[in-house]
Amino acid sequence: MSLDPEYLKAERSQEWRAALRTKIKNKERTAIARVHMPEQAPEIRVKYQDREVNLGITAEQAALEASRCMDCVNPTCIEGCPVSINIPKFVKQIDNGDILGAAATLKETNALPAVCGRVCPQEKQCESRCFYLEKMNLDSVAIGHLERFAADFERESGTANIPAVAAPNGIKVATVGSGPAALSFAGDMVKNGYDVTVFEALHEIGGVLKYGIPEFRLPNSIVDFELNNLKTMGVKFETNFIVGRTASFDDLREEGYKGFFIGSGAGLPRFMDIPGENYNGILSSNEYLTRVNLMGANSDTTDTPVIMGKKVAVIGGGNTAMDSVRTALRLGAERAMIIYRRSEAEMPARIEEVKHAKEEGVEFMNLCNPLEYFADEKGMVNKMRLNRMGLGEPDASGRRRPVPIDGSEFELQVDLVIVAVGVSPNPLVPSCLPDLKISKWGTIIVEEDKMQSSIEEMFAGGDIVRGGATVILAMGDGRKAAENMHLYLQNKISNSTKIN
Amino acid sequence: MNRIVEKEYFSDKVVRLVVENPKIARSRKAGNFVILKIGEKGERFPLTIADADPVKGTITLVVQIVGVSSAKLAALEVGESITDLVGPLGKPTDIELKGTILACGGGVGVAPLLPIVEAFKKAGNRVVSVIAARSKDLIILEDQIRRWSDEVIVMTDDGSYGRQGLITAGMEEVIQREKIDECIVIGPAIMMKFAALTTKKYAIPTQASLNSIMVDGTGMCGACRVTVGGKTKFTCVDGPEFDAHEINFEEMLMRLGGYRSEEVVANNKYFQK
Numbered sequence: 115m116s117l118d119p120e121y122l123k124a125e126r127s128q129e130w131r132a133a134l135r136t137k138i139k140n141k142e143r144t145a146i147a148r149v150h151m152p153e154q155a156p157e158i159r160v161k162y163q164d165r166e167v168n169l170g171i172t173a174e175q176a177a178l179e180a181s182r183c184m185d186c187v188n189p190t191c192i193e194g195c196p197v198s199i200n201i202p203k204f205v206k207q208i209d210n211g212d213i214l215g216a217a218a219t220l221k222e223t224n225a226l227p228a229v230c231g232r233v234c235p236q237e238k239q240c241e242s243r244c245f246y247l248e249k250m251n252l253d254s255v256a257i258g259h260l261e262r263f264a265a266d267f268e269r270e271s272g273t274a275n276i277p278a279v280a281a282p283n284g285i286k287v288a289t290v291g292s293g294p295a296a297l298s299f300a301g302d303m304v305k306n307g308y309d310v311t312v313f314e315a316l317h318e319i320g321g322v323l324k325y326g327i328p329e330f331r332l333p334n335s336i337v338d339f340e341l342n343n344l345k346t347m348g349v350k351f352e353t354n355f356i357v358g359r360t361a362s363f364d365d366l367r368e369e370g371y372k373g374f375f376i377g378s379g380a381g382l383p384r385f386m387d388i389p390g391e392n393y394n395g396i397l398s399s400n401e402y403l404t405r406v407n408l409m410g411a412n413s414d415t416t417d418t419p420v421i422m423g424k425k426v427a428v429i430g431g432g433n434t435a436m437d438s439v440r441t442a443l444r445l446g447a448e449r450a451m452i453i454y455r456r457s458e459a460e461m462p463a464r465i466e467e468v469k470h471a472k473e474e475g476v477e478f479m480n481l482c483n484p485l486e487y488f489a490d491e492k493g494m495v496n497k498m499r500l501n502r503m504g505l506g507e508p509d510a511s512g513r514r515r516p517v518p519i520d521g522s523e524f525e526l527q528v529d530l531v532i533v534a535v536g537v538s539p540n541p542l543v544p545s546c547l548p549d550l551k552i553s554k555w556g557t558i559i560v561e562e563d564k565m566q567s568s569i570e571e572m573f574a575g576g577d578i579v580r581g582g583a584t585v586i587l588a589m590g591d592g593r594k595a596a597e598n599m600h601l602y603l604q605n606k607i608s609n610s611t612k613i614n
Numbered sequence: 615m616n617r618i619v620e621k622e623y624f625s626d627k628v629v630r631l632v633v634e635n636p637k638i639a640r641s642r643k644a645g646n647f648v649i650l651k652i653g654e655k656g657e658r659f660p661l662t663i664a665d666a667d668p669v670k671g672t673i674t675l676v677v678q679i680v681g682v683s684s685a686k687l688a689a690l691e692v693g694e695s696i697t698d699l700v701g702p703l704g705k706p707t708d709i710e711l712k713g714t715i716l717a718c719g720g721g722v723g724v725a726p727l728l729p730i731v732e733a734f735k736k737a738g739n740r741v742v743s744v745i746a747a748r749s750k751d752l753i754i755l756e757d758q759i760r761r762w763s764d765e766v767i768v769m770t771d772d773g774s775y776g777r778q779g780l781i782t783a784g785m786e787e788v789i790q791r792e793k794i795d796e797c798i799v800i801g802p803a804i805m806m807k808f809a810a811l812t813t814k815k816y817a818i819p820t821q822a823s824l825n826s827i828m829v830d831g832t833g834m835c836g837a838c839r840v841t842v843g844g845k846t847k848f849t850c851v852d853g854p855e856f857d858a859h860e861i862n863f864e865e866m867l868m869r870l871g872g873y874r875s876e877e878v879v880a881n882n883k884y885f886q887k
Contacts, residue, residue, distance in 0.1 A: 361641060401829060418657040493868035494872075540832065
């Protein structure tokens with residue numbers, strides 16, 4: 115789903131863009147150092163669950179950073195973006211002082227720019243394809259920071275630009291789930307004139323953006339603002355509604371829904387199946403983060419409890435593990451430990467998250483693997499046994515395989531253990547659709563270029579297809595599904611009118 | 615939506631609520647549960663559906679006041695609404711013509727037992743029900759259970775009503791007397807544990823419906839883990855009913871106490887107001 119090269123060329127040849135390219139010499143341009151994201155000091159930020167770590171760059175910083183972009187003839191950065199943002203255009207708009215224009219450009223292809231500006235792993239996407247990095251071995255343009263800046267500027271200006279939507283075509287489509295995949299799908303479909311309803315099982319819209327990602331990385335108010343934009347565009351939201359249960363797919367077909375997008379996410383948390391794992395005080399990262407992020411369990415004014423652990427072990431090395439361990443610190447842990455069976459080089463978490471966690475005082479016990487848990491007389495975990503690991507030959511994932519070291523066992527005092535070793539797809543939707551083809555891992559099988567499932571009017575994307583990925587990949591799936599469902603439905607309509 | 619249209623006190627701690635929710639009323643099956651949340655800052659908790667009227671578009675819930683959330687639900691009056699209500703969740707009871715069913719309910723467990731008794735009866739089974747509680751005032755829904763049972767035995771711990779003794783005494787009596795093809799037990803975990811031990815002696819296939827701690831109720835959090843036949847299962851998506859002879863009730867009882875100290879603090883704060 116790349117942008118049309120002719121369109122990009124026409125955009126690039128506009129006078130104002132040409133003028134910016136000659137405004138300063140490339141030698142001066144490339145001599146400017148990449149901007150640094152200002153951060154809340156670690157000793158302050160660990161006291162607040164809901165204060166952002168990254169503070170955002172200033173207008174001056176943004177202008178200078180945007181001027182670094184050379185506005186390449188062949189903008190490879192766009193190829194690195196799963197939702198194909200017109201990156202040089204929005205960056206040059208910032209360079210030109212047209213920040214609201216930049217925000218509008220972002221929203222052409224991205225329903226959630228303020229979210230993506232915060233949680234996307236840009237270092238693995240657009241920024242990894244930047245000319246600075248690819249050809250000059252210099253720090254890439256800080257595209258992610260600029261995206262966040264433009265989206266935040268627009269929100270704070272109070273003049274949210276709502277993307278144009280086509281005249282309503284009266285065709286009803288539904289999403290199952292309200293996470294990034296579904297929201298991205300909903301945004302594109304409503305732009306195409308469809309009557310879109312987002313169905314969510316929980317009592318809040320947003321999926322993993324709400325229950326999963328902590329507020330110190332992504333404040334709920336930011337998510338709500340972007341949801342509001344979608345509402346203004348005409349997307350309808352229904353909470354407390356489990357498609358397949360509250361009403362069946364057939365019920366919804368009867369109500370006139372012609373297409374479904376399944377973005378129900380990665381439901382089931384995985385555990386390690388080791389002795390003592392069901393003791394109290396041992397919970398999945400999903401449970402821990404949901405209690406805190408969605409239910410506000412760390413506040414005195416809510417009814418949901420959460421265990422305020424003092425010696426907290428988080429098992430795993432992904433972003434969810436980092437979110438969990440940093441949450442535990444903010445909830446008063448004296449020791450907050452990452453237990454990871456490989457070394458830091460193999461960690462799937464973003465480098466930034468690992469860096470932030472270290473600054474905040476998280477202890478990294480890498481090359482360690484849990485073997486067993488122990489509990490007090492009430493069944494509350496109080497100790498775990500682990501062994502140390504070495505690294506062997508690379509395995510199927512390309513990472514070096516962890517191998518237990520004989521005689522390396524040791525014990526660790528803990529009063530809260532959070533297991534963040536991955537998730538399996540949510541079985542709820544596939545279980546009520548016997549005709550839906552699913553893989554042996556429980557993910558929905560789709561035609562990759564279309565995101566279309568074995569049931570032709572059902573498309574799917576995000577973790578229910580991928581098994582566990584990122585916000586932006588889910589959003590890319592949502593866009594691709596919207597484009598192809600649009601084609602599918604329009605074809606179907608024109609065929610049926612021909613027959614009639 | 616979710617408006618309370620009828621309220622009845624079975625005792626000062628047990629309340630029956632009839633709640634408007636046409637979609638759930640239509641789609642629920644015997645054995646399903648819902649997740650509720652009372653107030654914007656309430657917690658999510660599960661409750662098995664006691665009855666439903668698809669024509670009126672209502673479901674019936676029976677709640678026993680044991681903590682803050684159940685008290686908040688029980689305090690809702692006719693005309694007020696449950697903030698969030700979602701379902702139906704969990705696998706429904708496997709209802710078939712099996713022969714003779716022994717249906718056992720303890721305390722408020724009789725409420726979720728009722729639709730199962732009704733469904734088994736409608737499927738053509740002979741249903742013998744044993745309902746039990748500490749004392750007479752805690753025996754609930756007796757008439758409704760009688761309506762769908764061929765016979766009902768009432769047991770109370772203190773002998774204030776029916777026969778004196780535990781539920782297992784009533785169960786033994788029926789098992790000694792006639793062939794039971796399947797047994798279902800719903801009630802406090804400790805009761806289900808002993809009921810399961812009773813039927814195990816006679817190798818009677820037995821299902822128990824578990825009331826684990828849950829947050830989302832859709833398989834996402836894993837708070838409701840239970841060991842069945844040596845394997846970890848999630849009550850919300852794999853249950854709530856499991857083979858009672860395979861359930862690790864010791865672990866189940868322990869896990870129900872997972873937030874005991876937090877609950878004590880919350881209860882003290884709420885009930886002193």
